[in-house]
Amino acid sequence: KSVGAPGFAGSMGSVPYQDRAEALAEATSLRNTVLVIGSIAAVLIILAALTFARTIVQPIQEAVRVLGHVAETGDPHAAASTSSRTE
Numbered sequence: 222k223s224v225g226a227p228g229f230a231g232s233m234g235s236v237p238y239q240d241r242a243e244a245l246a247e248a249t250s251l252r253n254t255v256l257v258i259g260s261i262a263a264v265l266i267i268l269a270a271l272t273f274a275r276t277i278v279q280p281i282q283e284a285v286r287v288l289g290h291v292a293e294t295g296d297p298h299a300a301a302s303t304s305s306r307t308e
Contacts, residue, residue, distance in 0.1 A: 280301075287301045 228297045283301050287299050
């Protein structure tokens, strides 16, 4: 659309008119894209953090279990089971 405005391009020029929603459509689309990508990234980061935390916590829980067994029975030969080759 366009509306007339005196003083532009002679006696009666035209000034372009754009709806607010139309003017902000690209910015809105970009915002939505950034929110979707950010949400997906946040979920992936949380999953990675939980997986990493689990790899740290499980051996500690096993050590606590074995030490509890040693404390209860007095058997110093109790062994912890290992499930990885990094220990």
